[in-house]
Amino acid sequence: MPRVLYIDDDEGLRLLTSRRLRRLGFTVETAADADSGVARLSEGGFDLVAIDHYMPGKTGLDALAMIGALASPPPVVYVTGSEETSVAVAALKAGATDYVVKTVGDDFFDLLASSFRQSLERRALLAAKEEAEQALRASNERLAAMVKEANHRVANSLQILSAFVNLQASAVGSDEAKSALRDTQQRIAAIAQVHRRLYNSDVVDTIDMAEYLLQLSKELEATWSTPKSPRTVDFTAEPMRLKTDRAVSLGIIVTELVGNACKYAYGEDQAGVVRIRLVKEMSRFHLRVEDDGPGVDLGAKPKGTGVGTRLIRAMAQSLGAELEYGGGPGARICVTAAL
Known part of the structure; x- marks a missing residue:
């Protein structure tokens, strides 16, 4: 069950939210203000946090900024009143993944649970995407390293071959043979230099x-x-x-x-x-x-x-x-x- 922290200064609503969301598949813990809530979040272990906007001392936006400063902040669902669209927009711009309008009745808890699930699914998708991108980057780095090493080995092999041709040229007596071997050596050098450049370059194609x-x-x-x-x-x-x-x-x-x-x-x-x-x-x-x-x-x-x-x-x-x-x-x- 996902572990959720619900931050709200209304003790009765905290208790009711905790009970109802447990029935909907969440483990819920609560906090009465921004400071105590962020302190609990800093200990880790929470999959998601919901924040009410109006609280004594620091508002939900203040809490959102404090959560954003944590090393690994969980997704945040912002809770606002029905006439506070501008507050909801400000929360989304500040990093909240979603917002839910606070109402009286069961619809509020159903909407809150739905928003939690969507936020968690979005976080899981982003995590999977980042993991796939990291794996792809690592694979590309390994492939580039293998290609550079292959070019290095080819360049070395061609250098050895060129040395063999040079030895053969020094051993033959015919000027025509010497000229032909020298031409061959130049052809080898032209190819070897390509591989040397590929080995010394970050661009391998x-x-x-x-x-x-x-x-x-x-x-x-x-x-x-x-x-x-x-x-x-x-x-x-x-x-x-x-x-x-x-x-x-x-x-x-x-x-x-x-x-x-x-x-x-x-x-x-x-x-x-x-x-x-x-x-x-x-x-x-x-x-x-x-x-x-x-x-x-x-x-x-x-x-x-x-x-x-x-x-x-x-x-x-x-x-x-x-x-x-x-x-x-x-x-x-x-x-x-x-x-």
Whole structure:
């Protein structure tokens, strides 16, 4: 049976209310004024409290404010006279869950019991809602932590794989094999960097492309530059975010295009610049990679293995992107796709 505290200065009404509400399924205790009632509430154990408005010393509104200051206040049903609508509204604004007009007769006790049940049901629903939300937040936090840990492990595994490829490259004698393994290492690095960023970010489903491609550009510049043939990668981008899989596809495209420009646009003893521009237009993005070399001859036989070209086309297809090639002087490749 719900335990209710009824606060009213009318001793006869307190006694009558206590008896009648017991018959209606409530355990009722009473208090004669605001101070004694709030003191009993502070001891805990009550599921609900009903307060009369007019009491000596402190009114029901005063008691309502005192109850609201408790650590875990129970729901409050406010009892007013028939002509005191403004008082009832003030009580509801102050935190009361319901109000009942005090009348003579059995209807008052039936209405009071009904209001008690509704207030308790509302409190139970709110408690269940809060519990469900807390469980959902905890589940989301666990899931986010698992995803971050997975990204951390993937990034570490890719780093180990990159080290193995590097060891293999140092062991082979063929320049063609060394070049192919170096290309593979760059592709691995492009993917690994996505997972490193996901691990270090609070957002686990999208990537900040400006930051990602800027760091990737720096790594590509360091990889392809030598003292005799320095390569500069000039990168600018507008802020945008892409889903993780789309970020990986675009990162591989950038890796291949920059690698091709660094290998084929400039001579071995020649400095060179590769320009990368990423812009957003409405719901689409445009990536442009340019160099100052002789340009692209689409009909010519590939200078390398052709794997890079096939990768670019495959990644563009996964993005649903359009590829455009501009001829010399200088090569210009544009990738356009939806965000």
